[in-house]
Amino acid sequence: MKWALLVTVAVLALVASVAVGPAAVPLGELLRSDIVWNLRAPRTLLAFLVGGSLGIAGAGLQALVRNPLADPFLLGLSGGAGLGAVLAIALHLSGPWALPLAAFAGALAALALVYRLGLIGGAALDPRILLLGGVAIGAFAAAITTAIVSLADASELRNAFLWLWGGLSSASWDAVLVIVLYAPIPIAVLLAASRPLDLLALGEEPARYLGADVDAVKRRVYLAASLLTAAAVAVSGVIGFVGLVVPHLARLTWGHRHRALLPAAFVGGGALLAIADTLARTVVAPRELPVGVVTALIGVPVFTLLLRRWTIA
Amino acid sequence: MNNMTEPLLRLNAVRYRYPGASSDALAGVSLSVGPGDFHAVIGPNGSGKTTLVRVALGALAPLAGSADIDGRPASRWPRQALARLVGVVPQREDNLFPQRVRETVLLGRYAHLSLWGRERPEDHAAVMRALTACDAQHLVERWVWTLSGGEYQRVRVARALAQGPRLLVLDEPAVSLDLQHEMGLFELIRGLVDTQGLGVLMITHDLNLAARFADSLLLLEGGRPIASGPPADVLTQQTVETVFSWPVRMETVDGRPQMIPLRQPKESRA
Numbered sequence: 001m002k003w004a005l006l007v008t009v010a011v012l013a014l015v016a017s018v019a020v021g022p023a024a025v026p027l028g029e030l031l032r033s034d035i036v037w038n039l040r041a042p043r044t045l046l047a048f049l050v051g052g053s054l055g056i057a058g059a060g061l062q063a064l065v066r067n068p069l070a071d072p073f074l075l076g077l078s079g080g081a082g083l084g085a086v087l088a089i090a091l092h093l094s095g096p097w098a099l100p101l102a103a104f105a106g107a108l109a110a111l112a113l114v115y116r117l118g119l120i121g122g123a124a125l126d127p128r129i130l131l132l133g134g135v136a137i138g139a140f141a142a143a144i145t146t147a148i149v150s151l152a153d154a155s156e157l158r159n160a161f162l163w164l165w166g167g168l169s170s171a172s173w174d175a176v177l178v179i180v181l182y183a184p185i186p187i188a189v190l191l192a193a194s195r196p197l198d199l200l201a202l203g204e205e206p207a208r209y210l211g212a213d214v215d216a217v218k219r220r221v222y223l224a225a226s227l228l229t230a231a232a233v234a235v236s237g238v239i240g241f242v243g244l245v246v247p248h249l250a251r252l253t254w255g256h257r258h259r260a261l262l263p264a265a266f267v268g269g270g271a272l273l274a275i276a277d278t279l280a281r282t283v284v285a286p287r288e289l290p291v292g293v294v295t296a297l298i299g300v301p302v303f304t305l306l307l308r309r310w311t312i313a
Numbered sequence: 314m315n316n317m318t319e320p321l322l323r324l325n326a327v328r329y330r331y332p333g334a335s336s337d338a339l340a341g342v343s344l345s346v347g348p349g350d351f352h353a354v355i356g357p358n359g360s361g362k363t364t365l366v367r368v369a370l371g372a373l374a375p376l377a378g379s380a381d382i383d384g385r386p387a388s389r390w391p392r393q394a395l396a397r398l399v400g401v402v403p404q405r406e407d408n409l410f411p412q413r414v415r416e417t418v419l420l421g422r423y424a425h426l427s428l429w430g431r432e433r434p435e436d437h438a439a440v441m442r443a444l445t446a447c448d449a450q451h452l453v454e455r456w457v458w459t460l461s462g463g464e465y466q467r468v469r470v471a472r473a474l475a476q477g478p479r480l481l482v483l484d485e486p487a488v489s490l491d492l493q494h495e496m497g498l499f500e501l502i503r504g505l506v507d508t509q510g511l512g513v514l515m516i517t518h519d520l521n522l523a524a525r526f527a528d529s530l531l532l533l534e535g536g537r538p539i540a541s542g543p544p545a546d547v548l549t550q551q552t553v554e555t556v557f558s559w560p561v562r563m564e565t566v567d568g569r570p571q572m573i574p575l576r577q578p579k580e581s582r583a
Contacts (some may be wrong), residue, residue, distance in 0.1 A: 037570075063409075068409070097456075140480050192428055195423050195426065198420060198423070201407075201409040201410055202406045202408065202409075202420070203406050203407050205372075205403050205405075205406075206401075208372065208392055209370065209399075209400075209401035209403060210395065210396055210423055210476070211392050211393040211397070211423055211476075212393075213391070213393070234521075251410065255416075256410035256411075266419055290458075
């Protein structure tokens with residue numbers, strides 16, 4: 001029942017996202033319209049894939065760092081990706097893939113640094129250090145980013161600023177194809193870790209005694225969730241709150257068993273971002289809001305309601 | 314491997330020292346637990362009891378000596394295979410997310426599930442069997458956070474039993490339980506040993522309960538074995554007074570030694 005509802009919402013979100021836009025396309029011509037095929041369809045699909053990736057990565061990371069407030073971007077990836085993207089803008093790197101690749105490289109650099117910090121106490125990844133290291137690396141990267149932006153000229157500044165708040169306006173079938181080929185592996189790794197993640201909620205020692213290979217699971221989940229987030233941020237910029245709010249909404253409905261929770265967070269995240277992107281490009285048409293603004297405007301009120309529930313329960 | 318004469322757990326002259334520590338946490342400790350054995354490890358705080366459990370379960374590898382489970386070095390067991398043989402009730406655990414009793418006991422079945430397979434009817438049956446064995450079947454739909462301390466310990470023992478183990482390891486299971494629940498828990502464990510042939514290794518600071526229920530005791534002090542064997546051989550007045558630095562009087566209840574701590578005369582108090 002709840003699955004049927006979620007899938008229905010997701011399908012409606014995708015259909016609405018394709019059907020609605022600044023340019024009026026008559027319903028009867030939707031399937032024949034160039035605007036739909038070349039602009040809206042890839043953008044809708046990309047929004048769904050990016051939102052889904054952020055949702056499932058957030059759910060996995062919350063279980064890994066044993067902190068319900070974890071967000072895929074809390075681990076320093078957004079800072080690294082932002083620095084990469086702003087460098088690409090400041091250095092006038094051209095070509096359709098320059099910006100995504102630079103952002104991806106920045107995210108990977110941050111990922112490697114935070115991962116190395118997480119191993120600081122020995123061979124086993126320490127989730128507390130991951131969190132603290134992520135915040136520190138993120139802040140450091142953001143400082144350098146701001147330094148570069150402050151020296152840039154006005155148009156570069158605007159581009160960089162918009163990128164940092166996320167957007168899907170550069171969506172293309174190529175980008176969709178890249179994500180479709182890239183995402184299944186980290187997603188499969190996360191799904192395969194469902195049971196050990198359930199055990200990890202009891203703590204590392206109890207999880208080990210119940211049969212989880214804890215150290216390997218922590219490494220796999222961190223790398224899979226981070227690589228997924230790095231790809232998402234490369235094609236769409238920093239889109240906040242999807243990876244934080246969606247797993248919590250999914251937990252309310254699906255409980256805490258990751259076998260059901262992780263797929264629900266993927267579909268829910270995809271639906272939410274498809275809806276948010278539709279709003280981002282229609283409410284101030286013909287101009288566009290960065291989609292991160294919309295997710296924050298939706299996400300923050302929802303999140304405060306969740307916090308209320310959290311403190312009552 | 315399933316040779317009946319092979320003990321489930323065998324520690325032989327184990328020595329362990331934590332990295333950077335100036336003395337051994339365990340020095341020459343030996344121990345053997347077979348099916349139907351209830352073995353208790355006692356000793357003052359910091360005597361190495363928890364380190365012994367970690368070595369026994371393969372979480373730490375001994376620097377000298379050996380720690381074998383079912384004839385195989387404990388630290389070489391894959392965790393999932395080990396979880397099907399040994400159920401553990403650790404001293405502490407958290408519940409990051411709210412859970413019902415049924416769900417938390419079902420976690421004990423994870424070692425029996427394949428990577429993508431879902432829980433089978435036999436897993437749910439094992440959960441109910443384990444809860445019934447712990448007299449906790451009526452709690453199955455309760456939220457874990459609504460349980461009393463005694464109920465929660467029963468549920469945690471049930472989760473370890475749901476693993477279908479031949480050896481059960483408990484680390485201070487009766488801490489902070491009142492008399493009724495403390496005695497109830499020890500009766501439960503003793504019953505599992507007698508009726509199901511389970512081997513039990515229990516860490517406890519409660520000398521009297523250990524002497525009352527266990528078949529054999531191992532007394533540790535500063536990582537060294539002071540005495541081991543049947544309770545009557547281990548818990549003598551002289552041994553207890555030496556190890557715990559407190560005067561006691563010994564009595565015998567049900568043929569088991571019980572110690573009663575004495576008040577110290579005023580002039581000898583520190």
